[in-house]
Structures are given as C-alpha cells and as structure tokens.
Amino acid sequence: MYSEKVMEHFMNPRNVGEIENADGVGQVGNPKCGDIMKMYLKIEDGIIVDVKFKTFGCGSAIATSSMATEMIMGKTIDEALSLTNRAVADALDGLPPVKMHCSVLAEQAVKSAIYDYAQKNNLQFDGLEGFDPNEDHDHHHEEHED
Amino acid sequence: MYSEKVMEHFMNPRNVGEIENADGVGQVGNPKCGDIMKMYLKIEDGIIVDVKFKTFGCGSAIATSSMATEMIMGKTIDEALSLTNRAVADALDGLPPVKMHCSVLAEQAVKSAIYDYAQKNNLQFDGLEGFDPNEDHDHHHEEHED
C-alpha cells in the first residue's frame, strides 16, 4: 500500500530526535487520532540550520515527518513556510488517500515550530498569516466501515 | 433419490399394455399434474386373472403402477380393494416424500377399474364404499419453491 520511498523513510527516518534549547518547537496532532508530531528547529540568521522530530503515529506519519525535515533543512524560514503537504507527499512518491492527512500534519508541524520561534522573537512572517497553532488539526478519519 | 426397486420397476415395468374387452377399466390423475394412470382388469369368478396398465408420468408413477398390478394379479376383488398406497410404496422399498402421491394414484387406479367392473355388472363391494371415481384425485404438489 505504501510506496518504496515511504517504507524507506519509515524504516530509516532522517533527523529523529530532539534539539536542546531549540529556537522553535511545535507539536501537532493528538493521541486520539493516533498521530502526534513534534518538531524542533535551530535557526541562525533566518536559516534553518538544524531540525529534528519525534512522531507517534503510523508508517506514513513517520515517513512524512522524516521527509519534511529533509525538505526544510538549510532552507530560509520563508522557504520552509511555503512547504505544502502535497509537496511532502509527492516527494514520497505519493500516499494512499486515507493517509494524506499525515502530510497535512507534517506541514502543520513545520509551521507550528516556526510559529513558536516567531512568538519567542516577536517576529511576523507572511507565511504564518491565518495559522492558528491551537486549531484542531484533527482530520476527519475516512470511515472505513459503514 | 429412488430405491433400486423403484428404478428396476421403472426400467422393466410389469404388465404394461391394454386388455381388449376388459371387464373393468379405470383412469385416474390428470395431465396438468403430469400423471395419468389407466388400468385394465380381466376378472373371472371374482378373481383378477389379468391386469395391464398404461401410465403417463414420472419414474415413480410408472414404478407404482407396475408394482400395483403385480400385487393384485391373481387376487380376489376384495383383496385388491384392500391394497393401500403404503403397501405399494413399502413393496418398492419406499418413495421420496414428494412422490408418495404416485402410490395414492396407483391405489386409486385399482379401485377405479374395479368400480367400473362393479357398475357394469351391478355389483356392490364393501371396499368401494365412499369411493368416488370422479373425485379429483389431484394431489396438492408440495411446492418446491417459496
């Protein structure tokens, strides 16, 4: 059901871990739905110089977290904010429809960590406009039984 | 579904045919139901000295006709009148439940031929009491579909 790329990132996830005294930390998802992503950023001169994640979730949650960290590493904050869930999913050669919410979660995790950084440093970013870290990113599970 | 005895009588029926100038002739059943039995008797001194039948019908209709003729051949009229459908069925090692009506028909065919003989000769037999040759011997088919 998963692409080889997803399985590869699931089995060998990049950037797992935490960053002590991170410049920005964001957590999204909730255990009720079975996915929580926590992302840590180290930011220097507007550049993401390090990123780590921890994820509680299914195979695609782990793979999208891993892929998202790879895609924003070394990027500017504005570049990172422009990362879409579609781009993460595409980079993984696609996700099954019922798992697309994992890529949404990954996008939100990145934004959430940058939001934390912005708050702490009193900064404003265009890419954060309308972003509410407390919004329930809860996806409605596609009901598999009827 | 049929006993060997039924199949044997079906394949090699005894006493098939007609008797010219028979002393009694009876016909029962109707083509709607798929069974007609016609029975011919030759009677001398109250004894059935010859009997023949013709049957349009299923395997068990032919087998019960055949068996019934064997069972009354050489018998007195009273003996013949005491022949029951059960006795015919038992002599054939039984019939499937849906086919029991064939044995009823055989019993009625015998009675009907004797009735004809009685009418022609103005005779009365205890065994014919209550017997109505014009009664519809139509069995209600066990409905096989619902």
Next chain:
Amino acid sequence: MKKRVYLDYSATTPMKQEVLNAMLPHFNVQFGNPSSIHCFGRENKAVIDQARQIIAKTINASADEVFFTGGGSESDNWAIKGVVSALKGKGKHIITSKIEHHAVLHTCEFLEKEGFEVTFVDVDEFGIVDLNQLQRSIRPDTILITIMYANNEIGTIQPIKEIGELAKKHNITFHVDAVQAYGNVRIDVQELKIDLLSLSAHKVYGPKGIGLLYIKKGTKIIQLIHGGAQEKRRRAGTENVPAIVGFGKAAELAYQDLEGHVKHLTFLRDKLINGLLEKIPYSRLNGHPTKRLPGNANISIEYIEGEALLLSLDMVGIACSSGSACTSGSLDPSHVLMAIGLSHEVAHGSLRFTIGDFTSEEDVDYVLKELPIIVERLRQMSPLYEKVKGGN
C-alpha cells in the same frame, strides 16, 4: 466405466484446468486475508484487484463498479432489494417478466408481500418480452425494471438494448440478470444502458459460490450484507480469494475466443435440435430459433412426462434437465414453458440439453441414437399416446 455424457452446462459447468491451476496456490500458500496490512494480505489484495479488472473489462465497466458476491442469486437479491429499499421514497412499482429466474421472481413476489407492486410482463411464443406491454406498464412510481439477458430454460435472448433505452428515457433503474448470457454473448453495459448486472462464475467454467454485481456509478442501492469494509464497504465478508481468482481466469478464457466458442456450440446445438425434431415425431423446439443461447436445445416431446425421460437418459449416461436445474426437483411444470403458451402436459414433457466447451459431436450423436428409443418405449406405456396412434 459407464459412458457419461454431460449436457447440462446451464445447470453448472466443470471448472477449466487453467481456472483450477490459478486458484490452487490461494488455498494454502498465498492464503492471506486481503484486508490485512501484512504481506500475506497485501499480495492477495493485488490479486483480487487484478481479477476485478479482467472481469470489468469483459462487460465494459470500470473496476470500481464491480462487486463480488456469493453467487448469482445473491447478486439478483441484492440488486432488486437494494434498489427498491433505496428508492422506496420515490415509488413502489417494479416491472419484470414472467420468465425470470426464481432468484428474481421469488424476490419480486416477496417484495409484493412487503407492499411493493410488481408487473410481470408477458412473453411471446418464442419467449421474447412484450415490449409494448412493458412500455405501457411504466408508471410515474416505477422504480425498477429487471429483465434477464437470456433465459436459463429456453435460451431466448431478450432485446436488452431496447429495454435499456426505455428505462433510461423514463429514468428508471435497470437491472439485468446475465448469469446465462455471460460468456455466450458480448455484453457492453454502457451501450446497453444497464445500471445493474448479475453474473455467476460457475456457469462459465469458474468456481461455484462466487458471483458479481455490476453497479453503475451513481446508482442508488442499499447493502444486502452489512459488516466489514470489504468491496468498498458495499458487501461485507472476507474476500473469497481463490474463487475470485478463478472467476477472473474463467472470464478471461470466456472472452478470449468468444466467436470460436459460439461457433462450436451453435454447430452442435443445431445438429442436436434438427436431429431430434427429425427423428422424434410429435416434438417441437421451445424458444426462439435464432435469438437463443448457442448451447441451448429445449424440446418438448408430447405424450411423455419429463422426469421419466430424464431418468431413462440417465440410465444410458446422458445428463440433461427438464426445466431449470433448481426446479428439476419440483413437480409443477416450468413457469417459463407455461408463459410461452405450452399446455400443462406438453410442458411436462420437455427436455433441456445444454451444450458446452467440452461437448463433442460424438456426444450429440449418442443422444440422437438413444433418445428416440427411449421416447418410443415410454410412449408405448402412455395412455395419452394410444389415442394418437389409434390404440396400437
């Protein structure tokens, strides 16, 4: 061993060796539940999707419009009950014909008891549905038309395209029982404007206990079997992997040389029909002379009862049926033969021979040799025959 000649292909068919070979690994090696995530499951998910695609293609449907069931009867029940349940707010009238298979007929009769109204349209002497009557019986509250593609007893093929257009024009859901037609006729659900189509694998050299319902996208229908999420949540139950694989292979084989199959069967059928009518006096063909299934030869033999014929044929190793297989245990004359206007006694004396891919010309010759002897023997016993021949 005793000679055995099987001429009852409309009752059921032997599985082709290729079908069995395709199924075998799925019984105890590649046996996983396709709903499982692990590899035992995933490998079978791919396999059933492949079978689904093969079958969908043979009827010009897309794979997500075909749903596996436990057989043709389940498909018919699901289609009919499912549609009328879904549309009961819209109307309560159903149109069908007098010669449908019992899976359709008895379902409709059941629905009558539940408050629906059913029109059973007549057929002509060849078994073709009366299109004028059908058209006239359409009402504003008609929610379903269900007509079989080809009849299982007399083999008559219906004008499905005309009926499909009529249904379309009046915006009525159209169900077709194609259990007997499949593998013998080219079926295009789009061209024929069919909304629902029932199939059964065991009539086309596939396994028993597996059927299919084609449901055109957008068709309103309620489930018959609720439960797990199988078949896109529309038909619950662990997928019958080996049977689905077998059905796929049977479908592939059936449509890979349809013309050759039809030609082979038609030749033997016509030889059998013509031979019997010629050799047996007081016999007639039932059904349409040309608009009929390539393997179906249904003849009435007057003055004899069908079961006696069947048993006698069985004694010489010939297997056929009188009426449809499921009613051959019944004593009532076939509803199909009555609908085409046969009298009770003639209906009782009818035989259905159905020819299939494994039938040889020798088999047909054997019947042509044996049946006239049997007929003569039974007629000599028949009180109805004596009148005709003047009592000889």
Next chain:
Amino acid sequence: MKKRVYLDYSATTPMKQEVLNAMLPHFNVQFGNPSSIHCFGRENKAVIDQARQIIAKTINASADEVFFTGGGSESDNWAIKGVVSALKGKGKHIITSKIEHHAVLHTCEFLEKEGFEVTFVDVDEFGIVDLNQLQRSIRPDTILITIMYANNEIGTIQPIKEIGELAKKHNITFHVDAVQAYGNVRIDVQELKIDLLSLSAHKVYGPKGIGLLYIKKGTKIIQLIHGGAQEKRRRAGTENVPAIVGFGKAAELAYQDLEGHVKHLTFLRDKLINGLLEKIPYSRLNGHPTKRLPGNANISIEYIEGEALLLSLDMVGIACSSGSACTSGSLDPSHVLMAIGLSHEVAHGSLRFTIGDFTSEEDVDYVLKELPIIVERLRQMSPLYEKVKGGN
C-alpha cells in the same frame, strides 16, 4: 526466501491439505449441480448431505437445522435481519453488545435506521458482557438477543449459557456469532439454548466463502436470499459443493482432537504473552487472562501506534494484526478496545497475534526476539515516550 511467520489465524487460516484433497475432485470431475436429477447431480447431493451431518454433529444439532451460506457475515445478516423481519409484529427491540463483530454491529445500526431499537450492552475491563445490564435491558418488546461466543480481537469467551437461559426465560430468540469460537471450544447448541448460530469455514482451516447458519427447528426467520429451492428453500443459490465438502472435512478435523489443538495453542499463546509482557515495559494483556480463545494474544504497547508496529513486524516477516482484520485498514481505534476501557492512545498501540495449528515454538521465539527491538526503536521516535523516560 525471507522468513515468514504467520500469526494472524483469526483473520483467516490456510486450508489443511486433507481439506483441499477432499475438495479437489469436485471442481472438474464430480462437479454436478446437486439439484439435478441425473447422476452428476445425485452423487453430489449425497456428498453435501454428508458434510451437513458431520458439521451438525459437532454442534449437537440435527442435519436439517443447518443451512449453508456464503460466509460468516451472510450468516450474521440473515440471522439478525431474518428474525426481526419475522417478528416485527411482536416487537422492535434488539439486544447486543458493544464488542460484536461489524457483521453484527453494522447490521444492528442499519436496523436502527429502519426503526428498530437496539441496546448495546457494555462489557467489563476483560471484555465480558455485563449480565446484569443485559437482564435489565430486556423489555416486553425485545425480539432478539445477539451475542458473540468469543471475540475476534481480544479473544474473550462470553457466558453464553447464562445468556441462553435468560433469553429462554423471557422467550426471546437468541443468536450467537460463533465464527471465532468454532473449532476452539466445544459448542452444544441444545445445552446452551441457542436458537441461531453463525459459523465460517475459513477460520477453521476450511475454504473461504462458505458459512453456515444453524436454525433451531421452529425458529421464525425470513429468508435473506430468495430464489431456487436449495437448502430446503431457505437459502437460494447453486450449492457450493467443493466448499461444502471442504467445510465438512475441516469440521471433522477440528473436532477430532479438540483437546490436543487447545493444548498446543494455549501453550504457545501463554509463552508468547508471558514473554512479551516480561520483555516489553509498559505493555499489558487485553481480554480475559483465562476465559479467552486458546490462540489469542492481544497486547497493548504504550507510546507507539499499532500500524507502525505492524509494518515493522512485516519487514521481518511476522504477520499479525492490530484490531480485527476487517478494520485493520481503518484509522479509528478498535471499538472493542475502547469498550474495555482503553484510552485512545493505548488502543492505537495494540497488537493481535493469533496462533494456529501450524505455529511452532520457534515462531513464538522469533517474535519474542524481534518485537522488543522494534518497540524500542519506535519508542525512541515517540514524543509520548520521552516524558515517561524523562526525555532520554
């Protein structure tokens, strides 16, 4: 070839060789339709009657009380819909439990939409139905109680005898889904006062696509599949001869040494449960410690999500499931695990290993070796785990 360890016997089982051998002749040699009168038909009629007798005996029923269906889901749907349709004049209340299989649960939910009222009785922390609540929920218009014999996810065995007596006392029809219990428990429908019992062959080393409904003589029930006269006119459709024969053989094998089977499974199950609980911190057993199916080991592993566990196990060749097979494609935590009181996150992190006749001690040892490594790896990635271990 990669090592493959199948521990998902509750999802489906491989067929036993004896079962396949019994079925094989019926695909293309002895393939006739049992409803046919000719010898191809008759020889198969005898064969299915024999299978019917074997299976009837294993549940202490008589052969004319068992009806073949297309699987466990159909049996459940037939039992429930059929009884409430037959008794709808008498009442509209149904009692079931919160942990039934979806074939029962979704059928009941469907019936709620149709105007019936359903009480879903709670279970305790071990998954045992609350008998007091069940008793209190009985109403004058209760027409059906449907409770499963053993749960497919956590393996808990219910007090069926007590429920049967309660149903009897109040004159309520009692249906039992014994799909998982069959072949693992001795079932006596008379002693347990069961009116209807659902079985499915593919859970006991028989073929997929064949099930059975026991209907106690005199039980009022309407047909689910109308049509031909098969199954004493109660379930239409050409009989699935090979599958019926296979079911018969599987039933015979299952009950020929039930004690040996139970002993083998229980030993391996306990070794697996004890080993996992010992080696994996923050893990717990779900279901009842002793009143459980001999092959079922369901454990929750905190701080990890089940699918990630499943995939990781699959990568080392171990096949198991999280929740029931038909819901393993679902994202929602299992309704059974929620009903026994697990929190969402713990429910998400649960695994079901089910052991069968072909499982070896080596297979269990392999899981005991691999799973702790996987758990540790995934926990290192989990943001929930860091809190527990103080962020190491």
